[in-house]
Amino acid sequence: MGEMPNLNTPETILTGITTTGTPHIGNYVGAIRPAIEASRQAEARSFYFLADYHALVKCHDPGVLRQSTLEVAAAWLALGLDTNRSIFYRQTDIPEIPELTWILTCMTAKGLMNRAHAYKAAVQENETLKAKDPDKGINMGLFCYPVLMAADILMFKASKVPVGKDQIQHLEMARDIAMRFNHTYGATFVLPEAVTSDSTAVLQGLDGRKMSKSYNNTIPLFLPAKRLRKLIMKIKTNSQGPDEPKDPHTCTLFQIYQAFATPEEVAEMRHRYAEGIAWGEMKQLLFAYLDQHLQTPRERYAELVQNPERIEKILIEGAAKARAFSRPFLADIRKAIGVQAVG
Ligand code: TRP
Numbered sequence: 001m002g003e004m005p006n007l008n009t010p011e012t013i014l015t016g017i018t019t020t021g022t023p024h025i026g027n028y029v030g031a032i033r034p035a036i037e038a039s040r041q042a043e044a045r046s047f048y049f050l051a052d053y054h055a056l057v058k059c060h061d062p063g064v065l066r067q068s069t070l071e072v073a074a075a076w077l078a079l080g081l082d083t084n085r086s087i088f089y090r091q092t093d094i095p096e097i098p099e100l101t102w103i104l105t106c107m108t109a110k111g112l113m114n115r116a117h118a119y120k121a122a123v124q125e126n127e128t129l130k131a132k133d134p135d136k137g138i139n140m141g142l143f144c145y146p147v148l149m150a151a152d153i154l155m156f157k158a159s160k161v162p163v164g165k166d167q168i169q170h171l172e173m174a175r176d177i178a179m180r181f182n183h184t185y186g187a188t189f190v191l192p193e194a195v196t197s198d199s200t201a202v203l204q205g206l207d208g209r210k211m212s213k214s215y216n217n218t219i220p221l222f223l224p225a226k227r228l229r230k231l232i233m234k235i236k237t238n239s240q241g242p243d244e245p246k247d248p249h250t251c252t253l254f255q256i257y258q259a260f261a262t263p264e265e266v267a268e269m270r271h272r273y274a275e276g277i278a279w280g281e282m283k284q285l286l287f288a289y290l291d292q293h294l295q296t297p298r299e300r301y302a303e304l305v306q307n308p309e310r311i312e313k314i315l316i317e318g319a320a321k322a323r324a325f326s327r328p329f330l331a332d333i334r335k336a337i338g339v340q341a342v343g
Contacts, residue, residue, distance in 0.1 A: 009157045009159070009190055010043075010044070010045050011043065011044045011045070011159055011160065012044065012045045012046070012047070012156060012157055012158045012159050012160070012190075013035075013038050013039075013044050013045070013046040013047070013158065013159075013160045013161075013162065013195075014046065014047040014048075014049075014152070014153060014156050014158035014160075014161055014192075015031070015035055015047075015048060015049075015161055015162045015163060016048075016049050016050075016051035016054065016091065016149070016152055017031070017048070017049070017050055017051060017072055017076070018051045018054045018055050019050050019051065019052045019055040019065065019068040019069040019072045020055050020058065020059055020068055020213070021068060021213040022068075022071055022220045022221075022222075023071065023072055023075040023220065023221050023222075024211060024213070024218035024219055024220050024221060025203060025211070025218075025219045025220075025221055025256065025259070025290075026202075026203040026205065026210075026211030026212065026218060026219075027075075027221075028079065028221055028259075029203050029259040030164060030197060030202060030203065031162070031164070032075065032076060032079055033079070034162055034197055035048060035081075035162055036076075036079060036080050036081050036082075038162065039081060039082055039085055039086040040082060040085065044160075045087075046085070046086035046087070047086065047087045047089075047156050047158065047322065048076065048081065048086055048087070048088050049088070049089045049090065049091050049094075049152070049318075049322070050069055050072055050073055050089070050090045050091060050315075051091050051152070052065065052069050052090055052091055052092050053091050053092055053097070053098070053148060054091070054145065054148065054149070055068065055069075056141065057139065057141035057142050057145060058142075069090065070305065070308055070311065071305065073088075073090075073304075073311050073314075073315065074301050074304040074305045074311060075221060075222070075301060076088070077300070077304055077311065077314065078222075078297045078298075078300040078301035078304055079221075079297050080297075083314055083317075083318065087318055087321045087322050088314065088315070088318040089315060089318035089319045089321070089322045090315050090318075090319065091152065093315065093316070093318075093319035093322075094155070094319060094322055094323060094326055096155060096323070096326035096327060096329075096330040097148075097151050097152060097155055097326070098148075098151075099330060100151040100154065100155050100330060100333065101144075101147055101148050101151040103333065103337060104147050104150055104151050104154070104177050104181070105144065105147050107177055107180050107181045107184065108147050108150075108173075108177050108180075112146075112173060112176060112177075113143055113144065113146065113147070116143075116145070116146050116169065116170075116173070117166070117169055118142060118145060119138065119142060119143055119145075122137070122138050122142060123135065123138070126138075145170075146169075146170045146173040146174070147173075147177065149170050149173075149174060150170075150173060150174035150177045150178070153171075153174050153192045154174060154177075154178055154189045154190070154192070155325075155326050155329065155330075156322070156325055156326065157189070157190040157325075157329075158190065158192045159190055159192060159193065160192070160193055160195050161192050161193065161194055161195060162194075162195045162196075162197070163194055163195070163196060164196070164197075165196050167194065168194050168196065171192060171193070171194035172194075174192055175191045175192060178190070178191050178192075179191065185336040185337060186336065188332070188333060188336055203252075203255055203256060203259060204252040204255055205217030205218055205219070205252070206218075206219070206231065206234050206235050206236065206252075207236055208236050208252055219231050219232070219256075221294065221297070221298075221301075222294070222297070222298050222301045222302070225291050228287065228290060228291060228294075229287045229291070232253075232283050232286055232287045232290070233283055233287075235252050235253055235256075235283065236252065237251070237252075237253065237279045240279075241278075242276065242277075242278035242279075242280075242281075243276040243278070244276050245273070245274050245275070245276045246273045246274075246276060246277065247273070248269070248270050248273045251273075253279075253282050253283060253286050254269065254270075254273065254282075256286060256290070257269055257285075257286050257289060260289065260290065260293055261289065
């Protein structure tokens with residue numbers, strides 16, 4: 001037990017993007033760009049999908065959910081996801097996923113879910129607030145979130161799953177659930193592995209903490225130039241004066257620049273820091289650089305958001321390609337568990 005069953009599948013990369021909020025440069029550097037680069041690798045099969053069922057756990061406003069899905073899809077397409085090489089779809093267009101979710105739910109120990117970080121954090125928060133019920137405000141979607149995620153992954157026999165470090169536990173759970181299924185019903189699922197990016201891929205936000213929607217410190221990717229400039233001017237710096245040599249490593253401005261610039265440009269900027277570039281000048285430089293580099297994707301993004309039917313067409317095509325895998329595989333799974341025609 002515990003070994004990867006030999007299922008003769010090619011290397012398969014898969015990742016989900018929760019459709020909440022407007023994509024920001026932290027998402028780009030940490031998730032979107034590495035995924036797009038991976039999608040260009042010729043050898044691997046890749047699946048990228050909008051995890052709108054996952055978004056539903058927290059978002060109960062239909063207008064917001066719809067808009068987020070549109071914006072996230074537009075962002076990935078505008079930034080260059082190659083939908084000929086990778087399969088790009090919306091989770092809710094694949095009915096095999098919720099079906100597999102239930103099957104896997106019956107293979108999942110409740111105790112395993114009790115240990116999930118996100119659920120534990122929610123309980124902890126209730127305890128801190130001295131709520132009468134430690135499960136106050138927690139829906140079953142949050143509790144079962146890792147099972148749905150396991151279904152997303154196992155459905156397409158993913159071998160490599162690029163995710164943030166906060167998702168490693170979910171990958172371990174997916175493996176756990178897959179092993180239990182394989183042990184019970186025979187080798188069926190590929191055991192997936194998490195692929196996490198190095199720490200440089202975590203960007204700091206306006207206030208110096210990790211850039212995150214929950215801290216409200218993000219720089220959205222597709223702001224008009226004027227608003228982009230305003231936000232960059234707001235980035236927190238230390239009180240060093242102009243001409244003082246500055247440390248690039250702790251500096252949010254440098255980090256963001258580094259995430260977009262070429263190695264030569266970064267080396268040159270490091271030199272400017274040593275010479276003591278003034279914060280005002282650096283902010284102006286960073287704005288000009290980002291503004292220029294985001295111009296083309298920004299235009300594409302605006303065009304896509306104004307023509308949602310184009311996005312829809314791409315997603316529908318993606319779903320058809322994805323279902324070419326999920327439909328026959330689910331039929332095998334149903335057979336394996338004994339859900340099939342009786343005569
Ligand atoms: N939970 C992931 C996140 O918040 C998103 C996600 C849903 C996902 N399903 C997935 C990621 C399957 C990888 C594979 O980032």
